[in-house]
Amino acid sequence: MSRVTVVGAGVVGLSVAHELARAGHRVSVVADRAAADSVSGVAAAIWFPHDVDHSVTVLESAAVTYRRLAELAEDPRTGVSLRGGTVLSRRPGPDTSWTRAVPHTEPARPDGLPEGASGIRCTVPLVETGAYLAWLRETVTGLGVRFRAAEVTSIAELSRQDDAEALVVAAGLRSAALLGDDDVSFPIRGQVVRLANPGLTDWITDDDNPGGLTYVVPRRHDVVCGGTGNVGSWDERVDPEVEAAILERVTALVPALAGQPVLSRAAGLRPGRAGVRVEPVAGHDRPVFACYGHGGAGFTLSWGDAARVAAMLGPAGS
Structure with a gap:
């Protein structure tokens, strides 16, 4: 079997490790943060290609991931379920290209929508991040994947310490610096507050809300309420004023949330870039x-892009 090291243990890195191990490679994952401590653990993790371009390649990966998550939803241990909800738009001619990756969509009934808004109803996978990331790590460990906790400061240094025959860099925001990427990579700060669930099942997203990005994503035991999309901010602290503004927006959108107790709160940095990068990188002493x-689409593209990486490497021994 060929030896492959994956840099990064978020949802993308774990998905890549899974697909490579399934293809027969001997896989190691090296990262300084566990998935639950990364932005993957903060995400509302509802399937939607957010904060990425809607290119043909991106939507193909989104469709592959949709199908895989729909299959996983049949196993309650994974923490994946299929949930109905509404994507709101408050502008004329909204981008609906993402609907090509969803089996069925329909216009939302105007009653109940904010004044001047339109909506698209659909059913998509929803990932309970705590359960899913734990299940995914347990699954890849069962496939023989090994984990090492370390901060990777350069690919050259890793190459000197590691006997892998190939490297995959899936380290989110740190990836560009590790690979000397000249394209613009940047943090997109997201903040959420998780409320007790008063019995909600449907999710709703409102990217065009006048007060800022707004979404309500009910899970089994809480409701993830957001959010923010602060491009260029590296601040991972929870801001009380931002939280108050989020609560004001979500309760206006979903009045049933008013007065619900706060269960937890978090902030994280989405790995933004001019375009998703999944490709070989030349100039190294081994395949990278x-x-x-x-x-904001790590969960949405994870399985599709992991399959693309596995196809590039091919099966072990090829």
Whole structure:
């Protein structure tokens, strides 16, 4: 079997490790943060290609991931379920290209929508991040994947310490610096507050809300309420004023949330880039592959892009 090291243990890195191990490679994952401590653990993790371009390649990966997550939803241990909800738009001619990756969509009934808004109803996978990331790590460990906790400061240094025959860089925001990427990569700060669930099942997203990005994503035991999209901010602290503004927007959108107790709160940095990068990277002493720049769509593109990386490497021994 060939030896492959994956840099990064978020949802993308773990998905890549899974697909490579399934293809027969001997895989190691090296990262300084566990998935739950990365932005993957902060995400509302509802399927939607957010903060990425809607290119043909991106939507193909989104469709592959949709199908895989829909299959996983049949196993309650994964923490994946299929949930109905509404994508709101408050502007004329909204981009609906993402609907090509969804089996069925329909216009939302105007009653109940904010004044002047339109909506698209659909059913998409929703990932309970705590359960899913734990299940995914347990699954890849069962496939023989090994984990090492370390900060990777350069690919050259890793190459000197590692006997892998190939490297995959899936380290989110740090990937560009590791690979000397000249394209613009940047943080997109996201903040959420998680409320007790008063019995909600449907999700709703409102990217065009006049007060800022707004979404309500009910899970089994809480409701993830957001959010923010502060491009260029490296601040991972929870801001009380931002939280108050989020709560004001979500309760206006979903009045049933008013007065619900706060269960937890978090902030994280989405790995933004001019475009998702999944390709071989020349100039190294062994094959190196990039898989990063997923913006707010790490869960949405994870399985599709992991399959693309596995196809580039081919089966073990090839």
